[in-house]
Amino acid sequence: MKLLILLVVVLGLVAAVQLSKVYQLSISLRGKREEDISEADNRLNGGAFLAFMAVFYASFIYLLVYYGSYGTPPATEHGVAVDQLMNFNMAIIFTVFFIVNTLLFWFAAKYYYRADRKARFFAHDNRLELVWTVVPSIVLAVIIAFGLRTWNQMTGDAADDALRVELYSKQFDWTARYPGNDGEFGLANYNLITPMNALGIVTADGIAEALEEIEGKIAKVEQEISYEKGHLLAEREALVAKLAGDDHGHGGHGHDDHGDHGNDDHADHDGHDHDGHGHDDHADHGHDDGALKAVLEARIHEIDEMLASDKVTILTDAAYEAKEDKLYRLQRHRQRIQEIREFDFDGNLSAWEAGMDDRIVKGEFHLPVGQEVEFVFRSRDVIHSAYMPAFRAQMNTVPGVPTRFKMTPTITTDSMRTVLNDPEFDYVLLCNKVCGAAHFNMQMKVIVETEEQYAAWLAEQDEFLVKEGSDEPEMEQAVTTEESTNVTASL
Numbered sequence: 001m002k003l004l005i006l007l008v009v010v011l012g013l014v015a016a017v018q019l020s021k022v023y024q025l026s027i028s029l030r031g032k033r034e035e036d037i038s039e040a041d042n043r044l045n046g047g048a049f050l051a052f053m054a055v056f057y058a059s060f061i062y063l064l065v066y067y068g069s070y071g072t073p074p075a076t077e078h079g080v081a082v083d084q085l086m087n088f089n090m091a092i093i094f095t096v097f098f099i100v101n102t103l104l105f106w107f108a109a110k111y112y113y114r115a116d117r118k119a120r121f122f123a124h125d126n127r128l129e130l131v132w133t134v135v136p137s138i139v140l141a142v143i144i145a146f147g148l149r150t151w152n153q154m155t156g157d158a159a160d161d162a163l164r165v166e167l168y169s170k171q172f173d174w175t176a177r178y179p180g181n182d183g184e185f186g187l188a189n190y191n192l193i194t195p196m197n198a199l200g201i202v203t204a205d206g207i208a209e210a211l212e213e214i215e216g217k218i219a220k221v222e223q224e225i226s227y228e229k230g231h232l233l234a235e236r237e238a239l240v241a242k243l244a245g246d247d248h249g250h251g252g253h254g255h256d257d258h259g260d261h262g263n264d265d266h267a268d269h270d271g272h273d274h275d276g277h278g279h280d281d282h283a284d285h286g287h288d289d290g291a292l293k294a295v296l297e298a299r300i301h302e303i304d305e306m307l308a309s310d311k312v313t314i315l316t317d318a319a320y321e322a323k324e325d326k327l328y329r330l331q332r333h334r335q336r337i338q339e340i341r342e343f344d345f346d347g348n349l350s351a352w353e354a355g356m357d358d359r360i361v362k363g364e365f366h367l368p369v370g371q372e373v374e375f376v377f378r379s380r381d382v383i384h385s386a387y388m389p390a391f392r393a394q395m396n397t398v399p400g401v402p403t404r405f406k407m408t409p410t411i412t413t414d415s416m417r418t419v420l421n422d423p424e425f426d427y428v429l430l431c432n433k434v435c436g437a438a439h440f441n442m443q444m445k446v447i448v449e450t451e452e453q454y455a456a457w458l459a460e461q462d463e464f465l466v467k468e469g470s471d472e473p474e475m476e477q478a479v480t481t482e483e484s485t486n487v488t489a490s491l
């Protein structure tokens with residue numbers, strides 16, 4: 001098969017070479033030079049330019065008609081302004097686009113080369129320069145002013161009674177968080193992220209649990225390191241050599257228990273601060289050698305037992321180093337958790353308690369119609385982009401840099417289904433930043449509904465930390481139940 005393809009390619013090349021030879025021969029027979037092109041050829045090329053323009057415009061208009069719309073009317077207050085801004089910009093762009101391209105292709109067709117015609121030499125014109133500098137400047141200034149006004153509408157301060165929703169992105173899904181009855185989001189810290197606490201919400205229990213988990217990991221790695229066979233054997237060999245050869249050693253090298261004694265000795269010698277300690281010094285020395293021997297022997301015995309136990313590990317040098325690195329990282333992680341400090345909101349509500357009644361939802365989240373919503377965005381891993389096309393809203397989510405914007409939904413999901421005559425329609429939150437392999441599937445359903453429906457839905461959502469037996473969460477739960485009965489009553 002490959003041979004066949006190769007044959008076709010080779011024969012094709014041979015044919016092309018032969019054809020070009022025939023062409024050159026025919027030119028020389030007609031007595032023309034190769035670069036002489038007839039007027040008929042030029043006219044044909046000019047016509048082709050016009051034909052291309054027609055196809056170009058037709059495909060452009062086709063794309064515009066089939067893909068040029070969001071598919072829904074704007075479903076937020078600011079969305080109307082965004083659409084106006086978009087239409088205004090597009091009107092300017094299309095006008096310039098059609099004028100420039102028409103001139104380009106039409107001139108190419110009209111002024112194709114003719115031997116008896118000479119182009120006018122035209123180097124500079126101040127008025128022309130002025131026109132094409134000033135006009136675009138004014139147009140751009142208007143676009144920027146209009147754009148900034150709309151941008152400020154979306155990103156300005158939210159009203160005090162605005163609903164606050166946090167959208168949290170990670171590869172590859174979204175999580176929404178509602179602040180609960182206290183209206184405050186609990187503090188979050190990425191060091192506390194565990195399978196049970198995907199947002200890393202800070203609570204006293206959460207910190208205790210995270211510490212416990214990490215202590216377990218540290219102990220495991222420490223054991224793997226201390227039971228490494230090669231290192232144990234090397235240590236044993238060194239200890240045996242020390243026992244045999246170095247009876248008068250002053251110690252203080254290698255063993256913790258003994259290190260203290262050694263240090264005391266040094267302090268006395270260096271500081272000349274005897275004050276009657278000289279006596280002790282001698283006693284220590286006498287005691288020292290015997291004690292050192294005992295300690296060394298104890299350690300050797302310990303090593304023998306470790307080597308005999310089933311905990312013993314065998315690691316390559318690289319694996320041993322990797323374990324040490326891992327231990328270092330875990331210890332640093334533990335330190336960071338220990339460094340998380342408590343603070344209060346407005347002097348009364350502790351940030352550690354604020355998170356306990358937060359409601360965390362996945363898959364879909366709900367918004368009440370006509371109520372201003374302030375979104376706060378956080379990201380765990382890479383930059384994602386929260387895109388809600390029907391709301392004409394988009395914002396990057398950046399690890400370590402919370403972002404935000406506000407919007408007021410104006411059309412419920414039900415109304416939009418009626419408007420579009422599509423019972424399947426749903427608002428969506430999409431990731432609009434190519435963030436990895438499953439980026440295409442990173443989405444969350446958004447339901448816009450009446451205030452009552454929303455309240456009923458919210459009441460059904462679990463609070464982050466509801467634990468039987470502890471006071472506060474129980475109280476919170478009582479409030480929730482009360483709230484949901486109110487809702488039922490009002491329905």
Ligand SMILES: [Cu+2]
Nearest residue numbers: 384431435442
């Ligand atoms: Cu993403």
